[in-house]
Amino acid sequence: MKRWIIPVALFAALFSGNVFGQAPSASKSAAVFPPLEEWKAAVVSGNLMLLHAMYSANPPARVATVSGESSADAEIAFWTGLKPRRMQLEMAESTSPQPGVQQVVFEAEVHSGAGAAEHVLYVTEGQLWQQQSGSWKLVATKRSDASKLQQPTSTSKVIYAPGLDAHEEIRQALARASREHKNVLIVFGANWCYDCHVLDLAFHRPEMAAILQRSYEVVHVDVGEFNRNTDLMQKYGVPQQKIPSLAVLDGKGKLLYSQQGGEFSKARALAPEDILAFLKKWKPAT
Numbered sequence: 001m002k003r004w005i006i007p008v009a010l011f012a013a014l015f016s017g018n019v020f021g022q023a024p025s026a027s028k029s030a031a032v033f034p035p036l037e038e039w040k041a042a043v044v045s046g047n048l049m050l051l052h053a054m055y056s057a058n059p060p061a062r063v064a065t066v067s068g069e070s071s072a073d074a075e076i077a078f079w080t081g082l083k084p085r086r087m088q089l090e091m092a093e094s095t096s097p098q099p100g101v102q103q104v105v106f107e108a109e110v111h112s113g114a115g116a117a118e119h120v121l122y123v124t125e126g127q128l129w130q131q132q133s134g135s136w137k138l139v140a141t142k143r144s145d146a147s148k149l150q151q152p153t154s155t156s157k158v159i160y161a162p163g164l165d166a167h168e169e170i171r172q173a174l175a176r177a178s179r180e181h182k183n184v185l186i187v188f189g190a191n192w193c194y195d196c197h198v199l200d201l202a203f204h205r206p207e208m209a210a211i212l213q214r215s216y217e218v219v220h221v222d223v224g225e226f227n228r229n230t231d232l233m234q235k236y237g238v239p240q241q242k243i244p245s246l247a248v249l250d251g252k253g254k255l256l257y258s259q260q261g262g263e264f265s266k267a268r269a270l271a272p273e274d275i276l277a278f279l280k281k282w283k284p285a286t
Contacts, residue, residue, distance in 0.1 A: 032101055033094050035129055035136035038064050040108075043079045044087050050078045056130070056137040064142040075141060082121060082146065084110045092153035100131040107153050110146070122144040124153060148271040151195040158192050159200050160222035168230045170249075173217035178251035183284050185216040190235055190243040195267040196244045202267065210262070215283035224263050239265075248282045257282050 035054070042050040055061040055072035063070040093105040105126045112132040113119055124145035129136045144151060173184045189196035203212060212218060219231050226240055238245035242265035248257040264270070 009027070020162050033129070034105055036094075036104055036106075036127070038090070039138070040089060040111050041129075044084050048076065048078050048080065051080070052098055052187065054138055055135075056139045058133065059139070061138050062140040064140075066145055070276070072138075075143075078143075082110050082123075083112050085114060085118075086111045090153070092166060096107065102129040102136070103127070104129070105153060108153060120149070121148060122150050123147075124151050127257050133171065147268055148199045149198055149268065151268060155192065157200070157280060158191055159196060160189060160220050164222070166219070166232055167272070169219050169221070170232070173219045174251060174253050177217045177249075180217075181284055182215055182222075182251065183256065183282060184248070184249040184251070185218045185282075186221055186236060186247040187213070187240055187244055188221045188229070188231075188246070190223050192216045193243050195265060197226065199244050199264060199275075200269040202270075202272065205272060207272070208276060210281060211283065217280070246278075259265075 009062070021074045023074070039054055041047075042054065052072070055076070061072045061075075063072055063075045074107070088111075089110040089121065090109065091104065091105065091106050095104075096102050103126070108123045108125065108277065110121045110123065111118060112121070115269050123143055123146050125141060127138055128140040130139045131137075170184065176182070189198075189199075202208060203218075221232055223229055223240075223243060232239060233240050233245070236247040236249075236255060237260070238247055239259070239261070242259075242262045244264050244267060245256070245259045246264055247255065247259065250256055
């Protein structure tokens with residue numbers, strides 16, 4: 001039996017830490033890849049036979065998770081165990097590094113249940129496909145755990161603008177908050193911080209964006225490599241090695257809340273209701 005070979009460099013690219021959290025280059029496209037659509041349909045329908053046929057048997061598909069190496073059987077059990085009613089894929093990358101090979105990176109938005117019982121989970125996955133005897137097979141995958149908050153497929157967004165005077169930004173925010181009966185939410189972080197991007201995505205969810213716009217002035221304070229604005233972190237009592245870190249002030253500058261531990265530094269593990277409850281708790285009294 002012929003043993004199909006994938007160059008080591010392609011496996012290294014997929015299994016490196018750069019698969020997630022990096023923006024695709026301009027030369028890469030996010031075109032529809034039909035075998036991926038078939039894989040998604042098989043996951044949603046729970047078609048185990050078809051799913052097993054999609055993973056390479058010779059050589060066995062390599063499967064990696066945040067916990068370490070896994071197997072195709074365990075990977076199939078993971079996806080079907082989510083019991084998706086529908087699933088949307090947001091493509092971050094779809095590129096053919098050589099003929100007969102396709103590499104894709106996507107975030108899956110998985111909807112389970114129905115009505116009031118519906119819940120949404122997010123999973124980021126990189127997949128390496130290869131044509132074997134005329135059909136496409138998954139030869140390697142790497143995925144994140146399922147999370148209740150959307151995860152970024154790129155950390156290229158500039159949340160913390162360089163060169164801003166954070167002291168002046170806070171002063172202006174306090175002036176606006178005093179006039180408009182709002183509180184000031186200070187978010188300490190850095191553009192390299194994955195969880196800072198998770199929290200930023202959460203803040204843009206409609207239900208959170210509405211309460212932020214209505215009740216808060218938001219100031220993003222760049223901490224760099226924990227070597228910028230350390231005086232402000234000390235002033236507001238937030239830990240200097242755990243970001244994102246949050247502090248809340250009233251319109252007069254009184255400190256209402258200071259993150260003492262890692263409450264938001266692992267934003268990827270939070271649920272939308274956790275952040276929404278925090279925003280509702282510390283908004284100004286009506």
